[in-house]
Amino acid sequence: MTRPPTPDLTGLPDRELLKLDHQVCFSLQAASRAFGGVYREALRDLGLTYPQYLAMMVLWEHGPLPVKTIGDRLHLDSGTLSPLLKRLESAGLVRRERGPQDERSVTVHLTDSGAGLRERALPVPRSILRATGLSVQEVLDLQETLGRLTASLGRAG
Amino acid sequence: MTRPPTPDLTGLPDRELLKLDHQVCFSLQAASRAFGGVYREALRDLGLTYPQYLAMMVLWEHGPLPVKTIGDRLHLDSGTLSPLLKRLESAGLVRRERGPQDERSVTVHLTDSGAGLRERALPVPRSILRATGLSVQEVLDLQETLGRLTASLGRAG
DNA sequence: CACAATTGAATTGCGCACAACTCAATCATG
DNA sequence: CATGATTGAGTTGTGCGCAATTCAATTGTG
Structure with a gap:
């Protein structure tokens, strides 16, 4: 019943593999969604979703950052970040400015309201x-x- | 530097807690999304997304099932499952039938095409x-x- | 039996994740 | 310096996940 640390996976029967890998990704997603539920409740008063909270945390920790850098830290692309930041902006937590030196880049700043939210978080x-x-x-x-x-x-x- | 197996969490400083919990949920989501990418590629030829694949697996394993039962197994509600099953149906993999004994219930059956997809999966x-x-x-x-x-x-x- | 409560599915609306694309700004190469 | 490639944001479209609602069918209770 003991297994070697790196077993020969190719020797296992298909249906056992199926169970194992199914459950890994499945239980990973289950845990991830369970976290989502807990965060949803914890962040309800702040009016933030969990991804928005992550973006705010990056800004609370590092100050004004280009969209690109936020995306690198959170592993999110502009397709996800642009609308998310737009929501934070219309909630008055954040302000966006085109960089003067590189006009492609947009730097995200915290507003006073956004900075103040840190305390409540x-x-x-x-x-x-x-x-x-x-x-x-x-x-x-x-x-x-x-x-x-x-x-x-x-x-x- | 060694820690007891169940330390007094309330004694840890805020910023350490912040790092810990942040990274747990964060790395959980990162792993979950990485899985998504691998599954996306593996399932591309089958024309299935990962959640659709999960639903098909339940049907492959258990045969015709009510929507409710599929939802219980995958921890998904009708808001997610109804459109997902509709897509599987319009892809010709699945067929839906109102139960004769309980007309609220909809039982999902595999079509021949849907059953045949198991081999390729x-x-x-x-x-x-x-x-x-x-x-x-x-x-x-x-x-x-x-x-x-x-x-x-x-x-x- | 009548009526209230519950259940199963579906729908709507919102936000996230990702692919594919556009567009302007910048960079690199000849 | 001119031109082609790359980069940073944004947009569009698709699908998932969840909350809230609707509606009919069923169940439970007086």
């Missing part, structure tokens, strides 16, 4: 972490595994 | 699992952790 991480029910070590292990997984999948795809 | 799981770069044991551990995580988050949200 501070308790969110704690409530989320507590909701996971995981120990810190489990969180670290999970991240390590997910990091390798994403890297492998990225190279493959 | 068989090599997909193997290529996906290989792309993960994880050992079988790591896959099992990951699933276990994700299962607990999802359960905790579900209870919390």
